[in-house]
Amino acid sequence: MSTYRIASIPGDGIGVDVTAEARQVLDRAGEVHGFRLEWTVFDWSCERYTKTGRMMPEDGIDQLRPFDGILLGAVGFPGVPDHVSLWGLLIPIRRAFAQYVNLRPVRLLPGTTSVLAGREADELEMVIVRENTEGEYSQIGGRHNPGQPGEFVVQESIFTRVGVERIIRFAFELARTRSGRVCSATKSNGIIHTMPFWDEVFAEVAAEYPDVHSEQTHIDALAARMVQHPDRLDVVVGSNLFGDILSDLAAAVTGGLGMAPSGNVNPPGEYPSMFEAVHGSAPDIAGQGIANPVAQILAGAMMLEHLGEKTAAAAVHRAVEEVLAAGEVATPDLGGKSTTTELGAAITAAL
Amino acid sequence: MSTYRIASIPGDGIGVDVTAEARQVLDRAGEVHGFRLEWTVFDWSCERYTKTGRMMPEDGIDQLRPFDGILLGAVGFPGVPDHVSLWGLLIPIRRAFAQYVNLRPVRLLPGTTSVLAGREADELEMVIVRENTEGEYSQIGGRHNPGQPGEFVVQESIFTRVGVERIIRFAFELARTRSGRVCSATKSNGIIHTMPFWDEVFAEVAAEYPDVHSEQTHIDALAARMVQHPDRLDVVVGSNLFGDILSDLAAAVTGGLGMAPSGNVNPPGEYPSMFEAVHGSAPDIAGQGIANPVAQILAGAMMLEHLGEKTAAAAVHRAVEEVLAAGEVATPDLGGKSTTTELGAAITAAL
Ligand SMILES: CC(C)[C@H](C(=O)O)[C@@H](O)C(=O)O
Ligand SMILES: CC(C)[C@H](C(=O)O)[C@@H](O)C(=O)O
Numbered sequence: 296m297s298t299y300r301i302a303s304i305p306g307d308g309i310g311v312d313v314t315a316e317a318r319q320v321l322d323r324a325g326e327v328h329g330f331r332l333e334w335t336v337f338d339w340s341c342e343r344y345t346k347t348g349r350m351m352p353e354d355g356i357d358q359l360r361p362f363d364g365i366l367l368g369a370v371g372f373p374g375v376p377d378h379v380s381l382w383g384l385l386i387p388i389r390r391a392f393a394q395y396v397n398l399r400p401v402r403l404l405p406g407t408t409s410v411l412a413g414r415e416a417d418e419l420e421m422v423i424v425r426e427n428t429e430g431e432y433s434q435i436g437g438r439h440n441p442g443q444p445g446e447f448v449v450q451e452s453i454f455t456r457v458g459v460e461r462i463i464r465f466a467f468e469l470a471r472t473r474s475g476r477v478c479s480a481t482k483s484n485g486i487i488h489t490m491p492f493w494d495e496v497f498a499e500v501a502a503e504y505p506d507v508h509s510e511q512t513h514i515d516a517l518a519a520r521m522v523q524h525p526d527r528l529d530v531v532v533g534s535n536l537f538g539d540i541l542s543d544l545a546a547a548v549t550g551g552l553g554m555a556p557s558g559n560v561n562p563p564g565e566y567p568s569m570f571e572a573v574h575g576s577a578p579d580i581a582g583q584g585i586a587n588p589v590a591q592i593l594a595g596a597m598m599l600e601h602l603g604e605k606t607a608a609a610a611v612h613r614a615v616e617e618v619l620a621a622g623e624v625a626t627p628d629l630g631g632k633s634t635t636t637e638l639g640a641a642i643t644a645a646l
Numbered sequence: 647m648s649t650y651r652i653a654s655i656p657g658d659g660i661g662v663d664v665t666a667e668a669r670q671v672l673d674r675a676g677e678v679h680g681f682r683l684e685w686t687v688f689d690w691s692c693e694r695y696t697k698t699g700r701m702m703p704e705d706g707i708d709q710l711r712p713f714d715g716i717l718l719g720a721v722g723f724p725g726v727p728d729h730v731s732l733w734g735l736l737i738p739i740r741r742a743f744a745q746y747v748n749l750r751p752v753r754l755l756p757g758t759t760s761v762l763a764g765r766e767a768d769e770l771e772m773v774i775v776r777e778n779t780e781g782e783y784s785q786i787g788g789r790h791n792p793g794q795p796g797e798f799v800v801q802e803s804i805f806t807r808v809g810v811e812r813i814i815r816f817a818f819e820l821a822r823t824r825s826g827r828v829c830s831a832t833k834s835n836g837i838i839h840t841m842p843f844w845d846e847v848f849a850e851v852a853a854e855y856p857d858v859h860s861e862q863t864h865i866d867a868l869a870a871r872m873v874q875h876p877d878r879l880d881v882v883v884g885s886n887l888f889g890d891i892l893s894d895l896a897a898a899v900t901g902g903l904g905m906a907p908s909g910n911v912n913p914p915g916e917y918p919s920m921f922e923a924v925h926g927s928a929p930d931i932a933g934q935g936i937a938n939p940v941a942q943i944l945a946g947a948m949m950l951e952h953l954g955e956k957t958a959a960a961a962v963h964r965a966v967e968e969v970l971a972a973g974e975v976a977t978p979d980l981g982g983k984s985t986t987t988e989l990g991a992a993i994t995a996a997l
Contacts, residue, residue, distance in 0.1 A: 377835030
């Protein structure tokens, strides 16, 4: 029987609630499909930061290194500035482990409704392939003459050939296993250094995949298209920032943020990959037992798939779909009255 | 009788079609409301670029300086890279004339439908206040070691205190004349130099407007919110890039890009302001006579308002609404079969 060592970092807010459910579901999947998950729980969070001044210990990255996978809840809590909580935990992990793909599949599941008029379940399905280690999220920059009239701040966006090429190539490879279509998010009309470079690399890689249909759209028009003609999109590849925006939007037009999982993936498998929901820690509803655990459970399914347990991953998906389609157990965001635990338990039972 | 000197730059593609209609409508508004528009047409465009190597003459900015207003169609055509066409015309005008506010009102008009389920006309109305002269659109940056494995490109985002403060202050002033609510688009959790600065200035300005309700939301969540709860937004203020994305999205969830006007405004009135549709030159449908002229006509109405002709501006709005509500004359994007000219003529007649 295979055993996988999994690091669980529930984090803050509803991250704690939903990770607990995901663990139950995944453990059950292991029982049914013949593998074992060996969990180690880390209390790295904003709470830890307020006590110790650090989101994670200094050797945090080293502690995570031996694991087969990481299941992250969500990070962020009022009182701790976001740029502290995220750059002290989430972002360093993404970078240290070269999790250069942020994979964000969305799909309008049976039993859920879209905010878009006239869209049926299964009609909307796409995947955002987000660059996850460079781009607009950079530490390089600073402030000139604070408090003075001439004050300004600068920040460098940084796009490397290595970084851009590998994410775009990943998107094309993925498209081959899906619809054979890739759309690249750009803004080369406004952002004249980095984005024309992105487009150039995109064109180069596209030339190697004549069997894949490729196109590019400016991020503003692409956001509009995502609500007007989302059915014409399948694999969408974007920079760190553009992928971030588009994946929230894609989640919003399918079942909502409560349904969208994501994987921070190191494709060569040299380092552990990390799986999390797209949604944040939602401090406003934390601890009330009403958070929707589906996104986190589907993130768990992505982790199983990544570990090679494809049958189990598919079974988790089916269980989620069955429970949602039946519609008897649903959290408030899905129009029901059930608790986080009740929905988690129903999915576990469906396995 | 007041006379206003207006520079018309039809530009490329459908820009040419829709500007012609807007001129007709505005001239008629002048006849009815007692003012005259004296038009000077400039052929600055991609076509001009292919012939002369320049989008506009070297002294283009100086030629525009004496005008009371500028009505721009749209710029961009296949074969001329976007960063050439836009940085050779649109963006230099925005900057040289300190048109630091890009004002983009949207509203779901009677007779049009939203892509969002269950949204009624008049239920959705908001205005995006976009910073228009700095931010992510910068000329500073470049490329290191082209073609080499270590190749990278960088681009600076630049946010000045002057620039950030004036746009945020404009948003608060505007909110006072509307709902009294401002939402700021940020991403300080990911973009850790410029965006925390933006938030800081926002908080400072907000403190001066205790009567205005202020909040800030990360751009990813805000994009999601714009499709999930657009009714909870009114004045939304964002950087050059964020405002660009959000205004296309806002247009898409209200009546579509064919309906959204915009003003590039220099609030002190030291320089001419410029009015244009949010949509682009749409080369794919150019010259077919099917482009929707409403956005451009409403941009014209914004220009009249800016010139102080408020009654005439309101009359143009009413004429547009009447024609749309009647639904007899509508371009294909509105579900009809009429031509650009027919819709323009119907609006002129309604005046
Ligand atoms: C054409 C382009 C440079 C422009 C922009 O992003 O500013 C356009 O999208 C707009 O919104 O006016
Ligand atoms: C929390 C934040 C830094 C993060 C991001 O933008 O990367 C989040 O929005 C996400 O999408 O994972």
